[in-house]
Amino acid sequence: DAGVIQSPRHEVTEMGQEVTLRCKPISGHNSLFWYRQTMMRGLELLIYFNNNVPIDDSGMPEDRFSAKMPNASFSTLKIQPSEPRDSAVYFCASSPLAGGLGIQYFGAGTRLSVL
């Protein structure tokens, strides 16, 4: 199994630009999570999906952030417009089971730098 695949691995952009992060979960997993990691705040849950449906987006910092999961094998996290304080490592994780028995498997992350 290839694991959770995230792209790009690194993204450098200028303030005000739109950024799209991509995630391919492990085949057969039906839960998908987006986390953000910074030195100051550590690992924070942004949003998660069960069966492609967003369940909890209370961790999304602002309306500038949006996430979609159009099908079971793909999800995007979009920031528009981006700001320097959005610089962080963004992780996607997937889990095989909703409802209590899920173990979360993380991708390698996307390191975002907003100049």
Add this chain to the structure above:
Amino acid sequence: GENVEQHPSTLSVQEGDSAVIKCTYSDSASNYFPWYKQELGKGPQLIIDIRSNVGEKKDQRIAVTLNKTAKHFSLHITETQPEDSAVYFCAASIGGGADGLTFGKGTHLIIQP
């Protein structure tokens, strides 16, 4: 919401010695407690987990204990090796891991040769 505190932030031990990392959580409804290891430039990797119906779990050199009354859980690594050097995170979940994890701030474990 849930709050997870983790200590210490940095831990240096001699190779071969044991390492203990401790976490406390605030929400008594939490029922799933995983531990992740993160190496530089990589994503967190699950090393062991425990659910609230179990008090202790062991996997070779790694063990986790859970005290639900006191709302704390600990990671124990015995016979530490250089490859154990990494950042370790504890986490807690109310929904068994299906609802997202609340992480501690991490412990940088350094194994001195």
